[in-house]
Amino acid sequence: MPxxxxxxxxxxxxxxxxxxxxxxxxxxxxxxxxxxxxxVDPFGSGYPAWLRSVVGGxxxxxxxxxxxxxxxxxxxxxxxxxxxxxxxxxxxxxxxVSPARDMGWMLKKMVLMTLGPKALKAAGVDPDLPDQGYxxxxxxxxxxxxxxxxxxxxxTGVIMYLSDRTFGAEATGMVGWAVAVHFISVGLVFAGLLVxxxxxxxxxxxxxxxxxxxxxxxxxxxxxxxxxxxxxKVSTEPEQGSEE
Amino acid sequence: MAQQLAMVIDAAKCIDCKGCVAACKVAxxxxxxxxxxxxxxxxxxxVPGISDNGVRFQPGACMHCENPTCVAACPTGATYKDFDTxxxxxxxxxxxxxxxxxxxxxxxxxxxxxxxxKADKCNYCPERRAAGLQPACVDTCPTKARVFGDIxxxxxxxxxxxxxxxxxxxxxxxxxxxxxxxxxLGDPGxxxxxxxxxxxxxMVAMQESAPFIKGIVALSGLGVLAMLGRxxxxxxxxxxxxxxxx
Numbered sequence: 248m249p250x251x252x253x254x255x256x257x258x259x260x261x262x263x264x265x266x267x268x269x270x271x272x273x274x275x276x277x278x279x280x281x282x283x284x285x286x287v288d289p290f291g292s293g294y295p296a297w298l299r300s301v302v303g304g305x306x307x308x309x310x311x312x313x314x315x316x317x318x319x320x321x322x323x324x325x326x327x328x329x330x331x332x333x334x335x336x337x338x339x340x341x342x343x344v345s346p347a348r349d350m351g352w353m354l355k356k357m358v359l360m361t362l363g364p365k366a367l368k369a370a371g372v373d374p375d376l377p378d379q380g381y382x383x384x385x386x387x388x389x390x391x392x393x394x395x396x397x398x399x400x401x402x403t404g405v406i407m408y409l410s411d412r413t414f415g416a417e418a419t420g421m422v423g424w425a426v427a428v429h430f431i432s433v434g435l436v437f438a439g440l441l442v443x444x445x446x447x448x449x450x451x452x453x454x455x456x457x458x459x460x461x462x463x464x465x466x467x468x469x470x471x472x473x474x475x476x477x478x479x480k481v482s483t484e485p486e487q488g489s490e491e
Numbered sequence: 492m493a494q495q496l497a498m499v500i501d502a503a504k505c506i507d508c509k510g511c512v513a514a515c516k517v518a519x520x521x522x523x524x525x526x527x528x529x530x531x532x533x534x535x536x537x538v539p540g541i542s543d544n545g546v547r548f549q550p551g552a553c554m555h556c557e558n559p560t561c562v563a564a565c566p567t568g569a570t571y572k573d574f575d576t577x578x579x580x581x582x583x584x585x586x587x588x589x590x591x592x593x594x595x596x597x598x599x600x601x602x603x604x605x606x607x608x609k610a611d612k613c614n615y616c617p618e619r620r621a622a623g624l625q626p627a628c629v630d631t632c633p634t635k636a637r638v639f640g641d642i643x644x645x646x647x648x649x650x651x652x653x654x655x656x657x658x659x660x661x662x663x664x665x666x667x668x669x670x671x672x673x674x675x676l677g678d679p680g681x682x683x684x685x686x687x688x689x690x691x692x693x694m695v696a697m698q699e700s701a702p703f704i705k706g707i708v709a710l711s712g713l714g715v716l717a718m719l720g721r722x723x724x725x726x727x728x729x730x731x732x733x734x735x736x737x
Contacts, residue, residue: 426693
């Protein structure tokens with residue numbers, strides 16, 4: 248049957264997603280290189296030492312990290328100016344959780360993806376997933392972590408940036424905590440990012456969702472199967488769909 | 492053997508003129524009210540009629556320790572031990588002035604420079620050394636109480652003094668023994684003023700949480716590998732009803 252497509256993302260949404268992805272990658276690579284203390288550094292001191300020699304010293308690496316961080320924040324400010332409604336819609340969708348439906352989805356999905364449906368059947372659980380809305384609970388969980396973590400990372404980053412520009416000695420307690428919280432938040436968001444990248448780019452189930460991060464639209468079959476509650480809403484609004 | 496730059500100080504020669512303190516401030520643009528070095532005094536009470544030779548002066552500064560607790564407290568390696576020269580160095584371009592290293596020095600040798608807003612301390616005047624001069628405090632000392640150089644080099648003034656008096660040199664004793672590379676000849680007076688290295692709670696939290704963060708990332712990575720393994724070996728189409736639905 249000719250499949251209808253449904254619009255999911257504006258061009259500004261697509262831009263901010265990939266802009267964010269590029270910034271995160273660069274910030275992660277440069278940021279991990281800034282941690283050089285045997286009690287903390289994630290991959291040992293070899294990586295920071297190597298990266299510092301590549302960019303011509305730790306000072307340069309810090310300047311690069313700060314520059315990308317500020318550009319990242321500026322990108323989000325720009326996005327909010329261009330598509331505030333889109334951001335509000337995203338936040339409203341991401342933070343609306345229906346405990347019974349979504350927790351069931353999350354637990355079942357984790358078993359399905361790792362052990363398969365037989366494991367659920369063996370435990371006497373129906374392997375069918377509860378219907379999901381615009382985002383499924385996995386997407387919502389990672390988006391929530393990204394939004395909260397992103398704000399914390401940005402705020403602590405700005406505090407560190409201002410430490411040797413504006414703040415006096417009395418602010419060092421706050422700056423010290425900013426360093427620690429920045430590190431912990433990035434670690435937690437990165438753990439979620441691994442799953443996000445797998446689900447989006449590697450898992451074949453989500454291929455249409457991945458494509459929509461370039462085209463902005465998803466096929467109706469995908470929408471009906473993966474986001475039935477949203478599909479039911481938009482498929483009754485004829486102006487939302489388009490014949491392909 | 493690698494170098495170990497150090498000061499060997501003949502405490503008996505110090506007359507508390509404060510020349511070293513002033514020369515250091517001038518040479519290093521140390522802001523008013525802040526200092527990179529000091530002269531400590533013995534507690535001395537004059538008792539009439541009793542001759543007392545108890546006045547002791549103890550010149551000091553960053554001791555470029557063997558086991559620098561300030562280095563362990565720095566998250567970025569902006570402060571580090573240069574193993575070629577034995578110096579404890581601050582890379583000002585990398586330091587953001589988080590302040591972690593300041594209470595981590597049991598000798599209070601570090602401060603947050605209120606102009607640069609970064610950690611600061613004695614660095615043995617690298618600009619002067621590059622010009623073939625001694626550090627400002629050493630150069631200016633009228634009695635030559637401060638002797639500076641590589642204590643592993645027997646031909647240097649500091650090395651010769653160090654080797655000759657090795658058995659009777661003393662160090663400042665702190666609650667946290669960091670093996671300071673500042674040695675005193677003669678009775679240097681106050682010996683136990685060194686405090687305890689305090690690593691700020693935020694740095695402790697970062698160190699303590701690091702294994703958990705790595706664990707969570709590893710767990711997530713394992714989950715991804717399990718999903719990938721299932722995708723590759725079991726396929727993912729069997730439980731997927733999209734095709735029949737669409």
